[in-house]
Amino acid sequence: LLVQHYFIQSNLRMNSIFFVLIACFLSVNCNPNQRIFLESKQTLPHSNGWTNAGKAKKNEQINLVFALKQGNPALLEEHFWGCSDPSSPMYGHYLTLEEVAELVRPDIQEVKRWLRSYGISPDRSCSSPLTEDFLKCSMLVQTAELLLETEFSYYTSPDTSDDVIIRASKEYTVPYRVGKVLDFIGGLHRVPDVRRRLIVRER
Numbered sequence: 424l425l426v427q428h429y430f431i432q433s434n435l436r437m438n439s440i441f442f443v444l445i446a447c448f449l450s451v452n453c454n455p456n457q458r459i460f461l462e463s464k465q466t467l468p469h470s471n472g473w474t475n476a477g478k479a480k481k482n483e484q485i486n487l488v489f490a491l492k493q494g495n496p497a498l499l500e501e502h503f504w505g506c507s508d509p510s511s512p513m514y515g516h517y518l519t520l521e522e523v524a525e526l527v528r529p530d531i532q533e534v535k536r537w538l539r540s541y542g543i544s545p546d547r548s549c550s551s552p553l554t555e556d557f558l559k560c561s562m563l564v565q566t567a568e569l570l571l572e573t574e575f576s577y578y579t580s581p582d583t584s585d586d587v588i589i590r591a592s593k594e595y596t597v598p599y600r601v602g603k604v605l606d607f608i609g610g611l612h613r614v615p616d617v618r619r620r621l622i623v624r625e626r
Contacts, residue, residue: 456599472581479575481565488560488609491529524554571595
């Protein structure tokens with residue numbers, strides 16, 4: 424079940440990064456530092472009913488989650504089917520969490536180098552699970568705006584003005600070399616589903 428979980432998760436992530444490669448191939452002067460849109464379709468918070476309540480203060484602290492592409496998806500798939508096939512020499516040889524982590528470990532160092540170049544210390548400001556496929560980092564709004572070439576604003580919920588969150592009010596970009604190892608960045612545009620919460624309250 425553990426291997427199956429990581430196999431499915433890996434497939435979902437692989438599908439979301441193809442446009443990054445296409446963007447580079449179509450560019451005549453593609454270079455590692457060229458800025459690209461990491462996500463092909465970025466839905467801004469106001470599109471989901473949240474109201475922009477003004478620019479966020481530069482010294483506000485925010486958390487961003489960097490989702491990295493998992494490595495060796497083909498090898499993981501091979502082991503997934505092999506350990507379930509009685510005719511395979513891998514049959515019944517299920518991977519431990521540590522073995523799965525080693526197999527799918529992404530290139531997290533590229534992201535860490537990028538963060539350090541903007542004064543963010545991954546050792547002090549970030550944390551990641553054993554698999555290192557997610558990197559959660561705390562930083563100032565001012566730093567995040569420079570890092571991602573975007574702007575952040577306060578947003579209020581459609582059902583109550585008491586719910587205030589900070590999200591990017593513009594699309595964001597990353598260097599091509601970083602985009603090759605990232606799937607998406609959480610904490611920028613995605614917002615809580617207030618419609619679902621309203622349905623629960625009505626029940």
